[in-house]
Amino acid sequence: xxxxxxxxxxxxxxxxxxxxxxxxxxxxxxxxxxxxxxxxxxxxxxxxxxxxxxxxxxxxxxxxxxxxxxxxxxxxxxxxxxxxxxxxxxxxxxxxxxxxxxxxxxxxxxxxxxxxxxxxxxxxxxxxxxxxxxxxxxxxxxxxxxxxxxxxxxxxxxxxxxxxxxxxxxxxxxxxxxxxxxxxxxxxxxxxxxxxxxxxxxxxxxxxxxxxxxxxxxxxxxxxxxxxxxxxxxxxxxxxxxxxxxxxxxxxxxxxxxxxxxxxxxxxxxxxxxxxxxxxxxxxxxxxxxxxxx
Amino acid sequence: xxxxxxxxxxxxxxxxxxxxxxxxxxxxxxxxxxxxxxxxxxxxxxxxxxxxxxxxxxxxxxxxxxxxxxxxxxxxxxxxxxxxxxxxxxxxxxxxxxxxxxxxxxxxxxxxxxxxxxxxxxxxxxxxxxxxxxxxxxxxxxxxxxxxxxxxxxxxxxxxxxxxxxxxxxxxxxxxxxxxxxxxxxxxxxxxxxxxxxxxxxxxxxxxxxxxxxxxxxxxxxxxxxxxxxxxxxxxxxxxxxxxxxxxxxxxxxxxxxxxxxxxxxxxxxxxxxxxxxxxxxxxxxxxxxxxxxxxxxxxxxxxxxxxxxxxxxxxxxxxxxxxxxxxxxxxxxxxxxxxxxxxxxxxxxxxxxxxxx
Numbered sequence: 001x002x003x004x005x006x007x008x009x010x011x012x013x014x015x016x017x018x019x020x021x022x023x024x025x026x027x028x029x030x031x032x033x034x035x036x037x038x039x040x041x042x043x044x045x046x047x048x049x050x051x052x053x054x055x056x057x058x059x060x061x062x063x064x065x066x067x068x069x070x071x072x073x074x075x076x077x078x079x080x081x082x083x084x085x086x087x088x089x090x091x092x093x094x095x096x097x098x099x100x101x102x103x104x105x106x107x108x109x110x111x112x113x114x115x116x117x118x119x120x121x122x123x124x125x126x127x128x129x130x131x132x133x134x135x136x137x138x139x140x141x142x143x144x145x146x147x148x149x150x151x152x153x154x155x156x157x158x159x160x161x162x163x164x165x166x167x168x169x170x171x172x173x174x175x176x177x178x179x180x181x182x183x184x185x186x187x188x189x190x191x192x193x194x195x196x197x198x199x200x201x202x203x204x205x206x207x208x209x210x211x212x213x214x215x216x217x218x219x220x221x222x223x224x225x226x227x228x229x230x231x232x233x234x235x236x237x238x239x240x241x242x243x244x245x246x247x248x249x250x251x252x253x254x255x256x257x258x259x260x261x262x263x264x265x266x267x268x269x270x271x272x273x274x275x276x277x278x279x280x281x282x283x284x285x286x287x288x289x290x291x292x293x294x
Numbered sequence: 295x296x297x298x299x300x301x302x303x304x305x306x307x308x309x310x311x312x313x314x315x316x317x318x319x320x321x322x323x324x325x326x327x328x329x330x331x332x333x334x335x336x337x338x339x340x341x342x343x344x345x346x347x348x349x350x351x352x353x354x355x356x357x358x359x360x361x362x363x364x365x366x367x368x369x370x371x372x373x374x375x376x377x378x379x380x381x382x383x384x385x386x387x388x389x390x391x392x393x394x395x396x397x398x399x400x401x402x403x404x405x406x407x408x409x410x411x412x413x414x415x416x417x418x419x420x421x422x423x424x425x426x427x428x429x430x431x432x433x434x435x436x437x438x439x440x441x442x443x444x445x446x447x448x449x450x451x452x453x454x455x456x457x458x459x460x461x462x463x464x465x466x467x468x469x470x471x472x473x474x475x476x477x478x479x480x481x482x483x484x485x486x487x488x489x490x491x492x493x494x495x496x497x498x499x500x501x502x503x504x505x506x507x508x509x510x511x512x513x514x515x516x517x518x519x520x521x522x523x524x525x526x527x528x529x530x531x532x533x534x535x536x537x538x539x540x541x542x543x544x545x546x547x548x549x550x551x552x553x554x555x556x557x558x559x560x561x562x563x564x565x566x567x568x569x570x571x572x573x574x575x576x577x578x579x580x581x582x583x584x585x586x587x588x589x590x591x592x593x594x595x596x597x598x599x600x601x602x603x604x605x606x607x608x609x610x611x612x613x614x615x616x617x618x619x620x621x622x623x624x625x626x627x628x629x630x631x632x633x634x635x636x637x638x639x640x641x642x643x644x645x646x647x648x649x650x651x652x
Contacts, residue, residue, distance in 0.1 A: 197347055198380040200367040202394035202441070212393075216384050 051269035059263035070270035090233035105184035163245030179228040187221035304353035315505035331502035373442035549615020554644025579637035
């Protein structure tokens with residue numbers, strides 16, 4: 001009996017300690033919580049509320065006569081086109097980033113420390129200047145008067161790539177490539193190379209060993225990097241505004257148009273909610289599949 | 295004798311470090327051959343070169359008469375049991391073991407049969423669907439062994455396979471491995487830094503130090519007749535006494551005492567006597583000296599220390615010449631015990647002592 005009493009006392013003690021440590025944890029995290037609640041959760045709630053609002057004949061938003069009109073409007077052909085174009089552009093961007101980043105990350109992770117650090121800094125240097133400025137630079141590079149355009153013209157062709165989806169994709173790949181490189185680099189860098197050697201020893205040639213060992217062991221980071229590229233590409237605004245044209249309207253620019261030129265705040269809000277939901281779904285899928293990994 | 299692995303003049307340089315320095319060894323078919331040495335002596339590099347995971351800077355590797363050259367690991371008839379096993383974490387036991395056969399495009403039905411057979415052989419029945427992280431170190435070790443053995447390699451390379459196991463399990467696995475090797479009849483090349491492991495399991499041992507091959511011999515010969523001071527001190531305990539050959543089979547040590555020793559060196563050569571602590575016996579100073587045989591060397595000494603070790607007693611004795619030696623005496627009923635300060639006679643057989651040239 002005494003033993004039992006002791007163990008319950010210890011159990012209580014342990015529980016108290018647990019409660020205590022979770023309390024401290026909450027305290028430490030609270031600035032971030034407060035920041036996220038004030039600047040993210042509350043504004044987003046406002047967006048959700050606005051998405052059910054109605055409009056006056058002049059287009060002003062009225063917080064009355066709540067309705068689903070904005071959500072019904074999501075199924076308009078124009079909207080479906082914009083959404084599918086956005087998804088397509090984001091997907092192509094992600095695939096190109098993956099194809100470019102994996103070999104580079106592999107190369108990076110297999111260099112010796114000195115070269116590796118130099119290359120890593122090079123990957124991050126673009127972040128030191130403004131994204132907007134860099135995108136404007138691309139506008140020059142891709143224009144018919146730019147270096148590429150001039151060279152192509154000299155060969156007797158016209159470049160004509162600016163203001164097309166191709167230009168947007170080039171801009172997005174440029175902007176988000178580091179987000180793919182960094183997780184892949186981290187994954188390959190911590191890879192246990194003895195496993196690759198074991199595969200080679202067990203009659204796998206270099207490529208087969210890569211397919212059977214390296215690739216599956218970096219799978220969860222491929223997914224992570226893809227999300228880091230796909231999610232911001234889907235909501236991209238700056239790139240499409242500067243490098244795209246009327247024919248490349250994507251969700252980001254389309255939403256902004258609802259708030260500005262079209263003066264349709266409820267519809268813009270509904271679009272934002274949908275975009276948010278798609279991104280959340282993508283992240284949820286990632287956490288689910290990620291949890292099943294080793 | 296068919297030669298399974300023939301190494302000729304193997305040298306491996308990493309930048310300006312010589313990891314393996316002009317090593318030549320012939321390993322017989324079906325032999326349990328150990329590469330023994332302290333860490334960094336080049337034994338693992340040598341093993342990796344046989345596997346094809348490294349290529350020699352100079353020298354030739356032949357496996358059953360075929361020169362390997364720059365042949366990659368997947369084209370060599372050998373398999374490796376890696377240190378810390380290197381099991382594929384994303385595959386089950388069955389998938390791990392079947393990997394090599396799948397790469398060789400063996401039919402699924404044959405893979406299943408052979409994997410099942412080897413799982414029985416290493417006693418892992420019932421664990422087929424587990425992942426490596428769900429298994430103990432000993433079980434993982436068996437999977438690593440099975441993964442290599444299932445391919446029926448001409449030579450199995452083992453890189454300190456028991457290193458990560460605790461002492462009891464390691465000892466049990468030593469017997470099991472040896473038995474397994476005899477059963478499957480595959481040539482084993484076994485890398486270890488554990489001299490006891492090498493002695494108990496091997497048919498022959500190669501001792502390496504700083505990239506150089508020091509001696510190749512059967513365990514008994516290696517222990518009884520070490521070729522040099524490094525081998526003598528690396529394998530077992532040894533006392534070293536500086537001396538000079540006085541006459542065939544006679545060596546003069548410190549204090550001008552002449553003792554019997556196994557030596558082929560010419561008189562006048564400076565040598566180092568290697569005496570194993572268990573090959574020396576103690577008798578009281580007043581014992582009848584005529585009772586000892588003609589091959590016995592008797593030297594007077596004094597007990598400095600006595601330590602009780604359970605199965606034996608550890609003595610430190612100062613010989614008359616001034617040299618201090620370690621002596622182990624069995625803790626048996628008839629063996630006399632000597633306390634510190636006691637005068638004793640230290641006795642050894644001439645053939646138990648090896649004279650090493652420096």
